[in-house]
């Protein structure tokens with residue numbers, strides 16, 4: 001039954017066995033196509049297995065289901081240095097620490113340092129670990145090291 | 148070049164499967 005598959009999936013996730021997690025997620029999806037939890041697990045496991053090249057087509061193939069994968073899509077595009085498209089995928093997303101961090105990392109790679117630094121400034125009150133490392137990188141690259 | 152961390156990666160999370168098992 002599907003509950004046993006999810007138990008197995010959960011165990012693989014806990015053990016960071018991401019490739020096996022993908023296989024079990026696929027088993028769930030063969031029984032229950034479009035199952036949101038299984039789809040999310042598959043995409044996240046592919047990303048954590050550093051298999052971005054398979055994560056993106058999985059995301060594309062999910063477009064017929066009502067699941068919002070735009071953050072994951074933007075992240076994968078960013079990892080592939082497809083920066084304009086990555087920004088495009090973030091447009092539909094509400095501002096939260098995740099989307100703001102990703103956007104600032106994309107802007108950094110695009111060389112849009114002032115916009116990048118602006119976001120880190122806004123995120124300062126969110127108490128994100130190691131945020132200052134990227135903030136400082138943005139300031140230095142913007143020629144604003146004195147700040 | 149200054150070091151930039153991939154902080155966005157920390158927000159790629161598995162859903163809770165608590166009520167699916």
Ligand SMILES: [K+]
Nearest residue numbers: 105108151152
């Ligand atoms: K980066």
